[in-house]
Amino acid sequence: MEVITTIKEIKNKINEFKRNNETIGFVPTMGYLHEGHKSLIDRARIENTKIIVSIFVNPIQFGENEDLSTYPRNLEGDSDICKNSGVDILFAPTVQEMYPNGFSSFVEVTGITDCLCGKSRPSHFRGVTTVVMKLLNITSCTKAYLGEKDFQQYKVIEKMVKDLNIDTTLVPCPIYREDDGLAKSSRNSYLNSEERISALCLSKALKKAKIELDKNKDAKSIIEIIKNEISKEPLAKIDYIEIVSQDTLKPITTIKENVLIAIAVFIGKTRLIDNLLYNIK
Amino acid sequence: MEVITTIKEIKNKINEFKRNNETIGFVPTMGYLHEGHKSLIDRARIENTKIIVSIFVNPIQFGENEDLSTYPRNLEGDSDICKNSGVDILFAPTVQEMYPNGFSSFVEVTGITDCLCGKSRPSHFRGVTTVVMKLLNITSCTKAYLGEKDFQQYKVIEKMVKDLNIDTTLVPCPIYREDDGLAKSSRNSYLNSEERISALCLSKALKKAKIELDKNKDAKSIIEIIKNEISKEPLAKIDYIEIVSQDTLKPITTIKENVLIAIAVFIGKTRLIDNLLYNIK
Numbered sequence: 001m002e003v004i005t006t007i008k009e010i011k012n013k014i015n016e017f018k019r020n021n022e023t024i025g026f027v028p029t030m031g032y033l034h035e036g037h038k039s040l041i042d043r044a045r046i047e048n049t050k051i052i053v054s055i056f057v058n059p060i061q062f063g064e065n066e067d068l069s070t071y072p073r074n075l076e077g078d079s080d081i082c083k084n085s086g087v088d089i090l091f092a093p094t095v096q097e098m099y100p101n102g103f104s105s106f107v108e109v110t111g112i113t114d115c116l117c118g119k120s121r122p123s124h125f126r127g128v129t130t131v132v133m134k135l136l137n138i139t140s141c142t143k144a145y146l147g148e149k150d151f152q153q154y155k156v157i158e159k160m161v162k163d164l165n166i167d168t169t170l171v172p173c174p175i176y177r178e179d180d181g182l183a184k185s186s187r188n189s190y191l192n193s194e195e196r197i198s199a200l201c202l203s204k205a206l207k208k209a210k211i212e213l214d215k216n217k218d219a220k221s222i223i224e225i226i227k228n229e230i231s232k233e234p235l236a237k238i239d240y241i242e243i244v245s246q247d248t249l250k251p252i253t254t255i256k257e258n259v260l261i262a263i264a265v266f267i268g269k270t271r272l273i274d275n276l277l278y279n280i281k
Numbered sequence: 282m283e284v285i286t287t288i289k290e291i292k293n294k295i296n297e298f299k300r301n302n303e304t305i306g307f308v309p310t311m312g313y314l315h316e317g318h319k320s321l322i323d324r325a326r327i328e329n330t331k332i333i334v335s336i337f338v339n340p341i342q343f344g345e346n347e348d349l350s351t352y353p354r355n356l357e358g359d360s361d362i363c364k365n366s367g368v369d370i371l372f373a374p375t376v377q378e379m380y381p382n383g384f385s386s387f388v389e390v391t392g393i394t395d396c397l398c399g400k401s402r403p404s405h406f407r408g409v410t411t412v413v414m415k416l417l418n419i420t421s422c423t424k425a426y427l428g429e430k431d432f433q434q435y436k437v438i439e440k441m442v443k444d445l446n447i448d449t450t451l452v453p454c455p456i457y458r459e460d461d462g463l464a465k466s467s468r469n470s471y472l473n474s475e476e477r478i479s480a481l482c483l484s485k486a487l488k489k490a491k492i493e494l495d496k497n498k499d500a501k502s503i504i505e506i507i508k509n510e511i512s513k514e515p516l517a518k519i520d521y522i523e524i525v526s527q528d529t530l531k532p533i534t535t536i537k538e539n540v541l542i543a544i545a546v547f548i549g550k551t552r553l554i555d556n557l558l559y560n561i562k
Contacts, residue, residue: 007446011448102392103444104390104391104392104393104440104444105388105389105390105391105410105440105441105444105445106388106389106390106391107386107387107388107389107445108386108387108388108389109385109386109387110385110386110387111383111385112385129386130445133445134444134445134446137445137446137447137448138446140448159385159386160386163384163385163386163415164386164388164411164414164415164418165288165415165418165419166418167292167418167421
């Protein structure tokens with residue numbers, strides 16, 4: 001595995017791949033890799049001849065009062081995980097490399113970015129789409145693998161790729177959970193032991209909602225069930241609980257199409273998200 | 282030459298080109314082709330093995346009170362010009378093909394887009410960068426050819442390409458002029474015979490400025506000379522006259538670097554632009 005930090009160098013490498021008709025699977029990450037990321041890499045490994053993982057904590061997707069400075073980093077550990085997973089190139093550019101002085105071009109998806117996480121985190125998705133556009137252009141990847149834990153992010157990137165005619169196939173991959181149900185996230189590392197237990201309320205509430213959904217299609221009452229479950233936890237503070245169309249991300253009242261049940265909850269100071277994709281049979 | 286109207290069809294064709302290791306020269310236009318466009322095509326013809334010309338009057342780069350509905354169109358004539366110039370593919374999509382219902386992704390370059398034409402035409406460049414991003418992605422072109430008459434447009438696209446790591450080389454091409462000096466423009470077709478004569482004031486004023494520049498480096502007095510020249514024409518109404526750095530497009534006071542002298546003038550109802558790139562030896 002090669003660790004590459006400059007755009008020029010990785011482009012040279014990728015031109016070589018292209019000349020050899022390799023298919024390139026790409027997993028964009030912010031590092032501090034966990035089993036969730038690993039499941040994306042494993043999937044990419046099966047479907048492509050070359051695998052690139054990027055590690056870049058993208059400053060422009062963080063709000064002013066968010067956790068950019070404390071976001072967990074461990075390039076050495078990440079590098080080991082990638083090496084052991086058969087990654088060909090680990091791309092880990094600096095902020096200066098990605099956003100040199102005078103950088104001033106942005107990609108923005110409107111409409112589906114002002115709800116859910118976009119409401120709590122204005123300008124977040126503009127940062128995401130801008131960096132993903134750059135990374136897709138840099139890697140010229142055949143397929144890019146994205147986790148469904150950030151389902152809105154997946155939908156926003158899917159919209160960008162379709163609207164702007166980007167030649168990459170996106171592959172959404174299911175949420176990877178701990179044995180006890182907590183969705184894997186680099187931000188779980190912020191949790192102390194008490195908070196770690198408390199954080200279970202997200203997946204528990206969604207599990208309860210899922211059971212209820214088989215007999216109850218009223219979004220409002222499902223939201224109420226989730227709210228009650230999370231409110232039992234004294235350390236939890238709800239950011240949002242929403243049931244929206246998987247297609248438009250617009251709230252729905254009666255569940256008669258495929259829906260996303262999305263929640264964002266602060267456990268202490270840590271903001272966690274989780275979701276359930278519920279499909280009508 | 283093939284005339285193609287769908288993205289799917291042109292992508293298939295381009296995949297074929299790529300498999301055969303062709304280099305693709307691309308000339309994006311709004312049609313109503315003139316010798317200026319032809320000079321771009323001729324240059325592209327020399328430097329590439331395949332040539333694509335797009336004709337698309339891009340609605341999202343027109344302001345509400347601008348000339349979208351009256352913009353001149355002549356696909357048959359354009360097609361003849363392209364055929365005779367050795368173009369391989371003429372890509373002429375519909376608005377619905379480029380912006381299907383629900384389209385909501387945009388590319389924006391900040392900083393250099395709020396001055397000069399961007400000041401008179403807010404949101405114009407957002408429309409330009411969005412459509413050019415789409416066209417560059419659709420054509421996967423090796424080189425794209427842009428006229429220097431829209432020098433700010435060239436700079437904005439150059440910034441986008443650099444910032445967002447797009448794998449295309451841009452080739453700026455000099456302004457093509459009528460024998461009497463008028464810069465070629467599809468919008469010249471709006472001019473009646475009186476206005477056509479009046480429109481000469483733009484190139485005349487720039488010519489006068491150029492002579493003056495060899496002895497006078499004070500931007501304000503150069504602007505004054507241009508203003509006086511244009512003001513002689515009763516049909517002319519100045520939108521702007523500016524002397525800016527070629528690099529940053531910011532106004533300069535003393536000409537000691539390479540500058541752009543850019544002017545926009547209404548001749549009757551027709552807004553014309555012209556410019557002079559003056560390089561310090």
